[in-house]
Amino acid sequence: MPQGGEKDEVFCMKELEERILKDGGVKAGGVLKVDSFLNHQLDVGLYRKMAQEWKRLFEDCNINKILTIEASGIGLACVAGEVFGDIPVVFAKKAQSINIDGEVYSTKIESFTHKKVYDVILSRKYLTSEDHVLIIDDFLANGCALNGLIDLVSEAGATLEGIGIAIEKGFQKGGKMIRDRGIRLESLAIIDKMDDETGAITFR
Ligand code: 5GP
Numbered sequence: 001m002p003q004g005g006e007k008d009e010v011f012c013m014k015e016l017e018e019r020i021l022k023d024g025g026v027k028a029g030g031v032l033k034v035d036s037f038l039n040h041q042l043d044v045g046l047y048r049k050m051a052q053e054w055k056r057l058f059e060d061c062n063i064n065k066i067l068t069i070e071a072s073g074i075g076l077a078c079v080a081g082e083v084f085g086d087i088p089v090v091f092a093k094k095a096q097s098i099n100i101d102g103e104v105y106s107t108k109i110e111s112f113t114h115k116k117v118y119d120v121i122l123s124r125k126y127l128t129s130e131d132h133v134l135i136i137d138d139f140l141a142n143g144c145a146l147n148g149l150i151d152l153v154s155e156a157g158a159t160l161e162g163i164g165i166a167i168e169k170g171f172q173k174g175g176k177m178i179r180d181r182g183i184r185l186e187s188l189a190i191i192d193k194m195d196d197e198t199g200a201i202t203f204r
Contacts, residue, residue, distance in 0.1 A: 129157035143174025
């Protein structure tokens with residue numbers, strides 16, 4: 001078992017890295033395509049192993065809820081919810097217009113892949129000050145999605161225990177920004193360099 005999660009130590013999940021090298025595709029603009037196993041066709045066995053790694057990395061935390069954002073985080077978050085002991089999973093919804101009736105928390109998120117700003121909402125019923133939350137998402141790029149999810153956690157007065165990410169693109173600013181805020185972030189694969197001409201991928 002690889003050891004990880006300690007301060008200043010970079011944890012990586014070898015199997016995920018090997019899968020990225022085998023099946024991932026580097027596109028222009030710093031985009032990694034992993035549609036065949038992570039966010040279009042889903043390799044549930046790999047999802048389960050990723051969830052087990054997060055469970056091990058966050059074993060000292062008393063997590064009772066998983067939060068993610070639609071759409072591509074939901075599958076991973078559900079498998080994690082099961083592995084963490086069938087805890088509830090809640091996802092932030094992309095809304096056409098924000099609902100101002102006071103029943104939801106809301107924030108804005110700029111999408112890295114679609115270059116659009118979304119309003120996202122989360123019902124107040126499903127996140128409260130009693131909750132100890134683990135945020136799960138597939139990718140971390142500039143950190144806009146995570147910033148929005150962190151806003152929702154603070155609006156609710158819930159406790160953020162940490163963040164689990166499948167693939168962090170370490171050449172974009174999100175990972176540093178989150179760690180500089182003192183938030184515990186466990187990315188299972190961190191890519192430091194990608195070349196869309198040669199297809200080469202370098203991990204941290
Ligand atoms: P951020 O908000 O950190 O800039 O971007 C995170 C979100 O953008 C993720 O939820 C993911 O859906 C999407 N994303 C960012 N970079 C990539 C990428 O290289 N490939 C894919 N497939 N999605 C990405």
